[in-house]
Amino acid sequence: MGRLTFPGGIHTYDGKELSMDKPTVVLLPKGDLVFPLSQHIGAPAKVVVAKGDQVLVGQKLGEATGFVSAHIISSVSGTVKEIGKRLTVQGNLVESVVVENDNEYRTIDGFGDDRDVGKLTKEEIRNFVKEAGIVGLGGAGFPTHVKLSPKDDSKIDYVIVNGAECEPYLTSDYRMMLEEPEKIVGGLKIILKLFEQAKGIIAIEDNKPAAIQKLRELTAGEPGIEVVALKTKYPQGGERQLVYATTGRKLNSKKLPADVGCVVDNVDTVISIYMAVAKSTPLIRRIITVSGDAVKVPQNYNVAIGTCYGELLEAAGGFVDRPEKMISGGPMMGVAMYNTSVPVTKVSSAFLGILKDKAAVEEAPCIRCGKCIRVCPLQLMPFELAALSNRNAEEEFIRRDGMECCGCGCCSYICPAKRSLSQSIMQARASVLAKKKKA
Amino acid sequence: MSDLFHVSAAPHNRSTVTTKGIMRDVMIALLPAGLFGIFNFGIHALMVMAVTVLACVLTEYFFCRMMKKPSTVGDYSAVVTGILLAFNVPASLPLWMAALGGIFAILIVKMLFGGIGQNFMNPALAARAFLLISFPVRMTDFAVGKVTQTADYIQKGSVAIDGISGATPLAALKAGEAVDLLKMFIGQTGGTIGETSAIAILIGAAYLVVRKVISLRIPLAYIITVAVFVMIFGGQGFDTTYMLAHVLGGGLLLGAFFMATDYVTSPITASGQIIFGICCGLLTGLFRLLSGTAEGVSYAIIFCNLLVPLIDKATRQRSFGKERVVSEK
Numbered sequence: 001m002g003r004l005t006f007p008g009g010i011h012t013y014d015g016k017e018l019s020m021d022k023p024t025v026v027l028l029p030k031g032d033l034v035f036p037l038s039q040h041i042g043a044p045a046k047v048v049v050a051k052g053d054q055v056l057v058g059q060k061l062g063e064a065t066g067f068v069s070a071h072i073i074s075s076v077s078g079t080v081k082e083i084g085k086r087l088t089v090q091g092n093l094v095e096s097v098v099v100e101n102d103n104e105y106r107t108i109d110g111f112g113d114d115r116d117v118g119k120l121t122k123e124e125i126r127n128f129v130k131e132a133g134i135v136g137l138g139g140a141g142f143p144t145h146v147k148l149s150p151k152d153d154s155k156i157d158y159v160i161v162n163g164a165e166c167e168p169y170l171t172s173d174y175r176m177m178l179e180e181p182e183k184i185v186g187g188l189k190i191i192l193k194l195f196e197q198a199k200g201i202i203a204i205e206d207n208k209p210a211a212i213q214k215l216r217e218l219t220a221g222e223p224g225i226e227v228v229a230l231k232t233k234y235p236q237g238g239e240r241q242l243v244y245a246t247t248g249r250k251l252n253s254k255k256l257p258a259d260v261g262c263v264v265d266n267v268d269t270v271i272s273i274y275m276a277v278a279k280s281t282p283l284i285r286r287i288i289t290v291s292g293d294a295v296k297v298p299q300n301y302n303v304a305i306g307t308c309y310g311e312l313l314e315a316a317g318g319f320v321d322r323p324e325k326m327i328s329g330g331p332m333m334g335v336a337m338y339n340t341s342v343p344v345t346k347v348s349s350a351f352l353g354i355l356k357d358k359a360a361v362e363e364a365p366c367i368r369c370g371k372c373i374r375v376c377p378l379q380l381m382p383f384e385l386a387a388l389s390n391r392n393a394e395e396e397f398i399r400r401d402g403m404e405c406c407g408c409g410c411c412s413y414i415c416p417a418k419r420s421l422s423q424s425i426m427q428a429r430a431s432v433l434a435k436k437k438k439a
Numbered sequence: 440m441s442d443l444f445h446v447s448a449a450p451h452n453r454s455t456v457t458t459k460g461i462m463r464d465v466m467i468a469l470l471p472a473g474l475f476g477i478f479n480f481g482i483h484a485l486m487v488m489a490v491t492v493l494a495c496v497l498t499e500y501f502f503c504r505m506m507k508k509p510s511t512v513g514d515y516s517a518v519v520t521g522i523l524l525a526f527n528v529p530a531s532l533p534l535w536m537a538a539l540g541g542i543f544a545i546l547i548v549k550m551l552f553g554g555i556g557q558n559f560m561n562p563a564l565a566a567r568a569f570l571l572i573s574f575p576v577r578m579t580d581f582a583v584g585k586v587t588q589t590a591d592y593i594q595k596g597s598v599a600i601d602g603i604s605g606a607t608p609l610a611a612l613k614a615g616e617a618v619d620l621l622k623m624f625i626g627q628t629g630g631t632i633g634e635t636s637a638i639a640i641l642i643g644a645a646y647l648v649v650r651k652v653i654s655l656r657i658p659l660a661y662i663i664t665v666a667v668f669v670m671i672f673g674g675q676g677f678d679t680t681y682m683l684a685h686v687l688g689g690g691l692l693l694g695a696f697f698m699a700t701d702y703v704t705s706p707i708t709a710s711g712q713i714i715f716g717i718c719c720g721l722l723t724g725l726f727r728l729l730s731g732t733a734e735g736v737s738y739a740i741i742f743c744n745l746l747v748p749l750i751d752k753a754t755r756q757r758s759f760g761k762e763r764v765v766s767e768k
Contacts, residue, residue, distance in 0.1 A: 007759070012452060091446075168452065240760065252760030325445045331452040338444045357445045358453040364514065365556040367458055370707040378759040381707070401758040409450030416456045417556075423448040 003248065005231040006241040008377040010410045012234060012332075014207070015169040018298040019291045024175045026302045027315050029101055033306030034086050034343035035061050035072050036094040040141040042068035047097060053080045058108040058282055061097040064130070070143045070346075071133035075284035075304035078102040089309075089328040089335050089342050096343070099306065113280040117186075122153070122194050125277055132276030133346075134283045138162055138237065138266035139329065141347040144273065147265065148194055150258035156195040157261045160246055161188055161270050163204040163211065164230060164237030167330025170350050172287035173267045175300045177204065177211035184267055185218050187274030188225060191263065198263070200225035203246050207232040234332060235408040239264050241377050253404045286348055290316040294323035294353030303344055310340040312351050324357035331358075332409045364417040372411035372421055378404050382411035386421040389428035394435075397428050405429055458555075462515035464652045468643035469522050469697065475639040476632035480530030484632045487530060487537045492521030494541025502550045516555050520544050523563035526633020526693060527737060528570065529581050536574055540566040560744045561704045564694075564737045571737075581607050581629035609688040609733035612681070620680060623687040634690040644696035656712040657705060657719075658695040662686055664720020665727075672728055691723065694736035704744040711747075711754035718743045718750075 038044035045062030049055060055074045062072035078101045086096035120128075130145035150156060161184060165173040177184065188200045202219070204212050206229040219225045230236050230245050240251045242264060249260040257264045265273070268287060275281040284305055291298040296317030303312065309328070313319070327334040328342075329349050340351075372382035380401055388397040397403075402425060411421040476484045495517040503510040511517075524540050544566035549558045571578045607629045608618045622628055626636025633640075647653045666682050675681040685691070690698075699705060699719050706715045719739050726735025 010454075012454070244759075250760040252758070255760070322442075323444070325451055327451055329449075332450045334449055334451065336444070336446040336449075336451060338446050354451065357447075357451065359447050359451045360445055361453060364458050365511075365554065367461075367516075367556045367702045368705075368707055369461070369702045371456075373707060373756070374709075379756050380758050381756070383707075401761065404758050404761070407449070409452070412450050413452055414454050414456065416454075416458045416461055418453060418457070420448070422450060426448065 004228065004245050005233060006236070006244050006377055007379060008375050008410065009233040009235060009241070010375050010413055011232075012168055012413065015291065016171050016174070016207070018169065019289055019300055020171040020174055022299055024172075024179060024287055024300040024302050025315075027307070027312065028103075029076065029304050029307040030311055031101075031308055032081060033074075033076055033078075033099045033101060033304065034096050034308070035074070035099065035306045036086065036088050036096045036343065036345060037062045037072055038094055039072065039345040039347060040070045040135040040143055042066070042070070042143055042146075044095065045069060045072045047083055047095075049080050049083075049097060051080055051083055054078075055080060055099060056106050056108045057284065058111040061099070064133075064143075068143055068146055070135050071131065071282075072097070073133045073282045073284055074099055075306050076101045077104050077106040087339065087342050089337060089345070089348065091335075091338070110280055115278055115280060117190055117193070117278050120193075120277065125190060125194060128277045128280075129273055132272065132282035134269060134272045134276060135346050136266060137268040137272065137286070137346065137349075139333065139347055139349060144265065144269055147258075147263060148191065150256075150263070153195050154197050155261055156198045156258065156263055158247055158263070159188065159191050159195060159198045159200050160242060160257075160262055160264045161200070161202040161267055162237055162239075162242055162264055163202055163208070163215075163267045164242060165208070166205060166232075166234045166237040167332055167334075167349075168234070169291045169352055170289050170330050171291075172289045172300050172349060174208050174211055176268055176271060176287055177208070178214060180271055181211075181214050181218050183271045183274045184215065185222070185225070186278060187270035187272075190273055190277050191265070191270070192224060195263065201246050202227045202267075203230050203242060204228070205230050205232040205236055234410065235377060235406075238377065238406055238408060240406065253406075283346060286344055286346065288312060288344060288348055289350040290352075291350065292323065292327075292352035292354045294319045294321060294355045296320050305344055305346060307344045308340070309337070309342055309344060309351055312344070313340055313353075319353050321355060323353035323355050324360065325354045327352040327354065332413070333407060361418040363419050366417055366419060369416060371414045371416065375410040375414045377408060377410065378406060380404060382421040382425060383419070385428070386411075386419065386424035389424040392428075394428060394432055398432060402428055403432060458514045458516070461652055462519050464647060464650045465519050465697070466515065466522065468646045468652075469519070469526070469633070471639035471642045472526065472633045472636060472693065473522065475626050475636040476526065476530070479626060479635060480632060484525075484530040486534060487528060487532055487632060488522060488525040490534045490537045491525040491528075491541040492518055494538040495521035495524070495545045498542045498545040499550060499554075502546060511555055514555060517545055517549075520549070520562045523633075523697060524566050526697075527563060527567040527631050527690065528578065529630075530632050531580050532570075532577055536570060536577060540570045543569050556703055558703055559747075560741050561698050561701050564698055564741045567737050568741060581631070607689065607733065608684060609727065612684050612688065613727075613733045618680075618684045618688070620683055620687065623684065631690065634693045637687045637692050640692045640696060644692075647696070647700075653696070653700040654709075654712070656709060657699050657716040660713045660716025661695040661699055661719045661723075662691065664717045665691060665723050668720060668724030669728065672724065685727065689727070689734050690736040694723075694740055695719075698737075699740050699743075704747060706747050706750045706754065708751065708754045708756055710756075711750045714750050714754065715743055715747065718746060
């Protein structure tokens with residue numbers, strides 16, 4: 001058993017009270033839906049439809065290319081209006097399939113059919129997960145079928161469901177734990193079928209007592225599943241922090257959780273696995289937290305993947321005042337947006353409108369206070385790595401473990417001189433990775 | 440601002456802690472010792488403080504202007520340096536010497552090496568050492584009494600301290616005389632402006648610890664090392680009065696809590712800070728017992744400031760999940 005926490009980390013205003021007590025609302029898309037072919041880590045999917053084709057809910061628009069890739073699946077029925085480059089949250093243009101919604105939601109054959117999970121083989125389960133286009137919904141978007149296929153199934157002794165949701169403002173996972181806990185337990189049981197030796201752990205931060213209680217009640221008769229309450233601290237939901245907090249095992253950037261006998265999946269990923277395997281429903285929806293002090297009615301929405309962010313904002317009543325910053329995702333690791341005409345993807349988790357941009361600050365010289373070192377969950381020396389990045393000393397940057405950085409942003413958050421430490425480090429990291437890719 | 444939305448790389452969240460806020464906390468923490476200094480030594484102590492602060496701030500301001508750089512006086516670090524310098528000089532110091540010390544601290548030790556965050560040595564202590572070498576007599580003239588007639592002082596505009604130019608408790612201790620621990624704890628003894636009152640320093644230090652501006656690693660390692668060192672090598676055996684006199688006397692508490700903890704000139708890793716505290720303690724003990732003077736704190740700290748890069752190098756922390764410490768080239 002681990003220590004239920006990890007070294008370093010920060011405590012910050014979490015803004016969860018804005019949306020945590022409101023039930024999730026289903027939001028039907030109005031306009032066209034846009035499906036970028038790359039919504040995951042790995043190779044982009046290959047288009048399998050043509051302009052003018054009729055598509056159904058659950059139909060493949062793009063097919064995975066290679067093992068580390070994922071299918072792109074239509075969330076509505078209608079006509080393929082166009083295939084071409086579209087703006088995404090990240091601000092770049094990505095090859096996408098645009099579907100004109102006919103609002104009839106006609107589905108493919110067998111969509112939503114119940115399956116008897118007990119009769120499925122491991123092979124079939126993995127295949128259903130792959131066919132459903134499931135990727136890690138915690139934010140990284142790593143294809144889930146790859147995670148569920150380690151070299152040796154018997155070496156996995158923990159399956160950890162990540163319900164930490166440590167990013168401020170985000171409450172979508174919390175709502176799912178309250179609203180669809182049976183699916184989480186069902187999904188976890190499906191994963192445990194793949195790894196007979198493993199114990200199931202549902203890990204939740206202790207600022208969500210209602211979710212902990214609910215899942216404890218549901219798993220009371222399950223000896224193989226334990227619900228653990230983690231100490232609330234950002235970034236508790238980070239994979240390496242979570243594995244350490246629950247099992248005491250340490251991972252570095254070169255290792256995968258499977259290397260230390262763990263499989264980690266976000267709660268919503270587990271729900272998606274359940275839906276894909278037991279209910280024949282691929283990943284076509286996302287739960288999105290629309291929140292922030294600039295948003296009129298903060299709320300969680302259940303939306304079709306491909307829906308425009310602008311429709312979310314409209315549903316939430318728009319802005320009370322013009323925000324300085326709009327963020328897709330949380331304030332710690334999310335992406336700043338300049339345009340709401342971008343589609344919700346598999347890895348979208350939130351849309352935030354923030355009146356006062358806290359990051360709009362002047363940098364002052366480093367005073368060597370050491371706070372960045374003490375909050376770094378990976379025990380790096382951020383001030384030093386940032387300085388190396390700023391002078392392009394990439395070799396030294398690598399030698400001092402700069403590549404270990406997970407980009408959690410704690411160092412930038414805590415810095416009294418307001419230095420963009422995490423940003424500098426991530427920049428050097430990206431540059432090194434790009435060079436490696438080229439070589 | 441324009442109508443555009445802000446776009447920047449994550450994180451979009453920043454804490455409210457600022458360099459200025461930290462310096463403000465240090466200033467607040469120095470307040471009790473400063474007030475006691477004025478109470479103990481009279482109005483001239485206040486004048487010395489005002490002059491050193493003014494000299495530090497103006498030096499930094501004009502240096503920035505001359506170098507055509509944005510002024511950095513707004514971060515209050517020069518104010519802190521000024522106060523600390525005043526705390527480390529006798530109340531009877533002529534004001535022009537105090538001003539010279541302030542200019543030396545900021546111009547030579549801080550700005551010429553790149554300003555805030557770049558100085559390799561504590562500016563206030565380096566300036567004290569400079570003054571001590573330049574004006575040994577005035578720098579060791581520790582008056583115990585107050586300026587008796589403020590009016591008289593204002594009229595003449597010069598130092599008129601009525602009282603005995605007494606020895607500090609440590610000097611008395613070295614000479615084998617008895618010391619009054621209670622007086623030392625309260626601060627009714629001779630010494631520099633800010634060092635005499637243990638209780639005032641401890642109140643300020645407690646504030647800094649509560650506000651998480653400093654950790655106890657350096658001060659505790661420092662003070663415990665000195666205590667153990669004088670117990671072993673002081674030749675007085677396990678004499679607690681002797682040991683406590685060393686802890687309360689001289690600039691140890693002021694140095695341990697306010698000077699050795701200076702971010703810029705102390706190690707950045709937790710283990711490095713403990714090593715640094717021990718080094719300061721060993722040197723202080725050595726200087727106090729073996730050197731010609733009774734004091735040793737300021738020289739010990741500025742010498743250990745020079746060891747910081749080495750200590751930092753030796754105590755690099757292992758990154759999470761890595762087997763070995765990555766060695767330095």
